[in-house]
Amino acid sequence: MNDSTNNQSDDATTPLAPLNEHEQAWAGLLKHTDADLLSDSDAFVDGVMDRLERERGVFVLARVGRRLGDWKPLAAAAAVAMAALLGWFVWTGDPDHTGPNLAEQTPPTTTKLPGTLKDNQHADARPRPEDINVGQLIGDFSRSVTRPQVTVLPPEQTPNRLQKVLSLFENPVQDAGRFIPQRANPERG
Amino acid sequence: MQPKPDKPVIQPVTAIHASQVPLDGADDGMLASLVANGDRSAAAELVRRHQAAVRGFLRVVCYDRSATDDLAQETFLRAIRYAERYDPKYPMRGWLLTIARRLSINHGNKTRRRRPAAGVELERVVSDTAQPDAGLDEAEQQALTKRMVADAMQKLSEPQRIAIALHYQQGLPLEEIAHRLAMPIGTVKSHLHRGRKRMKQLLQPGIEEVLS
Numbered sequence: 001m002n003d004s005t006n007n008q009s010d011d012a013t014t015p016l017a018p019l020n021e022h023e024q025a026w027a028g029l030l031k032h033t034d035a036d037l038l039s040d041s042d043a044f045v046d047g048v049m050d051r052l053e054r055e056r057g058v059f060v061l062a063r064v065g066r067r068l069g070d071w072k073p074l075a076a077a078a079a080v081a082m083a084a085l086l087g088w089f090v091w092t093g094d095p096d097h098t099g100p101n102l103a104e105q106t107p108p109t110t111t112k113l114p115g116t117l118k119d120n121q122h123a124d125a126r127p128r129p130e131d132i133n134v135g136q137l138i139g140d141f142s143r144s145v146t147r148p149q150v151t152v153l154p155p156e157q158t159p160n161r162l163q164k165v166l167s168l169f170e171n172p173v174q175d176a177g178r179f180i181p182q183r184a185n186p187e188r189g
Numbered sequence: 190m191q192p193k194p195d196k197p198v199i200q201p202v203t204a205i206h207a208s209q210v211p212l213d214g215a216d217d218g219m220l221a222s223l224v225a226n227g228d229r230s231a232a233a234e235l236v237r238r239h240q241a242a243v244r245g246f247l248r249v250v251c252y253d254r255s256a257t258d259d260l261a262q263e264t265f266l267r268a269i270r271y272a273e274r275y276d277p278k279y280p281m282r283g284w285l286l287t288i289a290r291r292l293s294i295n296h297g298n299k300t301r302r303r304r305p306a307a308g309v310e311l312e313r314v315v316s317d318t319a320q321p322d323a324g325l326d327e328a329e330q331q332a333l334t335k336r337m338v339a340d341a342m343q344k345l346s347e348p349q350r351i352a353i354a355l356h357y358q359q360g361l362p363l364e365e366i367a368h369r370l371a372m373p374i375g376t377v378k379s380h381l382h383r384g385r386k387r388m389k390q391l392l393q394p395g396i397e398e399v400l401s
Contacts, residue, residue, distance in 0.1 A: 016382075030358040031360075034245065038241060041237060044262075049229070
């Protein structure tokens with residue numbers, strides 16, 4: 001058998017050696033078309049077209065996407081829209097509301113301006129001006145700013161130093177020696 | 190006041206509709222442009238015209254025999270989706286085989302761990318066919334031999350297998366194979382040379398008896 005493949009060159013300009021008998025045998029088997037490839041060609045075509053129909057949505061989306069070009073601006077616009085919608089929900093505090101609807105809001109029941117004493121429900125809890133006693137207010141104020149009063153004995157009940165000394169003569173202290181301080185060195189006289 | 194002329198009817202590009210063009214004589218470039226405009230009949234004609242080549246190619250290059258028809262369907266679906274990318278300077282078959290090759294490589298990468306040990310199937314087939322009293326008729330003998338060749342192809346490296354399939358099975362010229370595989374012609378020849386040498390080593394024991 002002619003072993004032509006052993007003399008092959010990798011050079012692009014060198015023509016590829018022809019197949020020898022052995023190689024022609026297996027190459028012929030490679031070329032041989034299986035019978036089932038011809039017999040079930042219609043079924044295969046139908047299978048491809050069925051899959052194409054099933055994937056038609058994806059097919060259309062892919063084409064639309066390619067026609068639209070770059071997807072990044074679309075994605076950015078969608079993100080901004082979502083952020084705006086989320087911000088609206090947060091601001092309104094009611095996710096059920098889909099937008100401002102002033103007609104649904106209940107109008108105020110009174111046309112009087114707020115802030116007057118008569119309309120203020122807390123006004124009754126406060127003292128009215130005519131009920132305020134100015135003298136009592138001043139007295140309370142003066143008591144709050146004066147120093148706390150100390151109980152002062154009358155002068156005749158206040159013991160002065162002389163009375164204290166005289167009282168000692170009248171009632172001498174028992175065991176008074178214990179109050180005399182001891183000398184540190186009694187021998188020095 | 191003159192009546193306003195009717196607006197031209199613009200066919201939606203995304204719609205798949207029946208073709209009003211006779212497709213039998215349409216070349217691949219016209220077929221691709223019709224498919225790109227959503228022509229369903231043109232898409233069916235494209236599949237019908239090239240299904241045998243694509244399926245046969247995948248049966249040779251794909252490890253997973255059971256997945257070849259799924260991969261062939263996916264090949265045509267992609268070709269229909271991206272029909273506007275087809276370059277009519279090159280034959281449609283080469284473009285389709287390029288898509289099929291990429292799908293086969295991706296599928297092989299996913300299922301490589303489940304692939305059976307190479308050579309086991311081949312040795313079993315060779316031993317079966319080498320027995321003189323196997324009791325097989327001619328058709329069965331040819332089927333077994335074909336299976337043996339296909340199993341030998343699986344033992345080649347991927348570039349060798351694809352180069353041999355494109356050149357010796359599909360008959361694509363070396364220049365187009367180099368263009369499709371994005372490699373120099375010399376490299377294509379190198380893959381073909383080494384692949385042929387490897388096929389000889391693999392098939393020498395059994396095929397000579399069968400083919401003699």
